[in-house]
Amino acid sequence: MRESTLERRLVREVKKIGGEAPKWVSPGNRGVPDRIVLLPNGQSVYVEMKAPGEPLTPLQERWRRKLWNMGHRHFKIDSVEDIDRFIQEVMPK
Numbered sequence: 375m376r377e378s379t380l381e382r383r384l385v386r387e388v389k390k391i392g393g394e395a396p397k398w399v400s401p402g403n404r405g406v407p408d409r410i411v412l413l414p415n416g417q418s419v420y421v422e423m424k425a426p427g428e429p430l431t432p433l434q435e436r437w438r439r440k441l442w443n444m445g446h447r448h449f450k451i452d453s454v455e456d457i458d459r460f461i462q463e464v465m466p467k
Contacts, residue, residue, distance in 0.1 A: 375454070377425040381408065384421065384451060387461050388413075395421070405433025407441075407448060414466045421460070424452040 388395040393413040398420075400406045407420040420441055422434055430438060430450055441448045449460055 375426055377423050377428075377452075380425075380451065380454070380457065381423045383454065384409065384411075384423065384457050384460070387457055391461060391465050393464075405431065405437045407434075407437060411464065413464055417464065418446075419464055420446060420448045422448070422450045424450060426452050428452060 385395045388411055391413070393411055395409045395411045398406055398408065398410045407422045409421040409423065411419040411421055413419065420437075422430060422438070424430070438448045438450070447464075449456070451457055451460060
């Protein structure tokens, strides 16, 4: 499955639970996550989309650590199962 197909599915599933998943573009900041997922109750989560089995690049891993160290949640998604787990984890209770 292609990364773009997974990305469209993520956006659709996030909308089903009342959220938005806009593309994040940050000029001059290579390696930032692909999406900022905005959820009800003021939650925001960062998501890096990858093709199945593809690892994070060193720059993406650096951003992941930076976000985690600041207390933000960051997810790498590379499968339909990852999307399902992500939705279950972030779904408003």
